[in-house]
């Protein structure tokens with residue numbers, strides 16, 4: 001999105017724009033959620049990167065070894081050195097099953113799966129096809145994770161899928177989270193927690209996994225609780241790219257410290273981190289990256305014109321949350337305002353229900369794949385405000401507030 005938008009605004013004689021990535025395959029990660037249930041095929045979630053880039057943007061396939069921020073260069077692992085005037089780090093975050101003892105043991109991809117990678121989601125689809133019942137545990141290792149609602153969505157979809165297959169009575173479904181409730185924000189946590197309850201899904205909270213025991217097939221927490229599974233669907237610890245650490249640019253999870261309003265590195269004024277790679281206290285989500293890019297592009301043009309950057313990102317996120325049986329919720333929030341109920345005004349097709357399960361929200365989620373490939377990535381304007389609006393939202397007090 002950044003390079004496609006900037007290419008239109010920066011003269012080709014004065015500016016070269018280079019994207020470095022490991023391969024030529026861009027994946028629509030929200031689609032991974034649907035792979036285990038056979039609703040999408042792998043080829044519906046992947047496209048060639050170079051076809052998504054505007055003419056005049058160079059794609060360089062290579063593995064970044066490190067950034068040399070004091071020398072304004074990016075060193076690739078094959079030894080190539082790319083000098084820059086400005087650098088945007090957009091290397092995302094990745095599941096790291098290697099960080100939890102036992103997770104990558106004998107049960108990995110036998111009875112332990114993740115759906116945060118295409119391989120994992122496809123392998124899980126095979127496992128679900130032969131699953132006839134038992135203890136299905138959906139587990140979040142630690143926060144932050146990208147798309148923090150995705151494991152809940154997976155749980156709701158698994159519940160609906162098992163009912164459809166006539167297997168639900170033979171399955172004990174448990175949702176295990178390190179959080180004190182079903183979600184990070186109190187009002188949504190209450191709402192999503194009661195949805196788990198309604199579906200007979202057990203919620204295990206404050207569970208910090210210490211190791212996975214592949215022999216007894218159990219998650220073991222630091223406070224010595226054990227949760228046995230026949231099939232474990234885990235979201236491993238998410239971490240930023242290792243090169244961020246090697247470059248001395250990251251925090252303990254390899255996220256780049258930036259100003260939360262401008263996404264400019266706190267250490268280097270010609271370096272920005274956008275998307276999941278940044279340490280901003282917002283959800284790690286494609287929608288956050290999209291809204292942040294709106295602010296970034298305006299600011300960047302001011303910066304190179306020698307002006308003050310005036311755009312201020314507010315942490316805006318919005319996500320459709322699949323809840324099964326062809327319905328979904330919508331949540332919309334930012335740094336300061338948690339997801340609230342109400343109506344989300346959307347030109348032409350809206351308004352959409354906030355924190356309400358509706359068919360329209362589900363159709364919105366499905367339609368988003370098209371919007372992603374055809375509108376968002378090419379950098380075309382989207383009729384959604386970058387800043388969160390209170391229009392249509394109903395402020396409520398959660399029972400946590402009351403307590």
Ligand SMILES: Cc1cc2nc3c(=O)[nH]c(=O)nc-3n(C[C@H](O)[C@H](O)[C@H](O)COP(=O)(O)OP(=O)(O)OC[C@H]3O[C@@H](n4cnc5c(N)ncnc54)[C@H](O)[C@@H]3O)c2cc1C
Nearest residue numbers: 021022029030063064091092147241275276284285286287
């Ligand atoms: C299952 C799932 C469901 C999701 N659902 C939603 C949703 O419904 N709504 C939503 O808003 N978001 C959702 N997300 C999150 C969304 O996909 C991410 O937040 C978004 O893709 C982040 O974009 P990014 O550009 O920051 O990082 P990415 O898209 O992850 O891109 C990072 C890039 O950096 C490259 N890279 C990393 N290290 C190196 C290196 N050393 N050398 C070269 N290249 C490197 C990678 O190859 C990759 O292409 C979901 C994610 C998952 C996994």
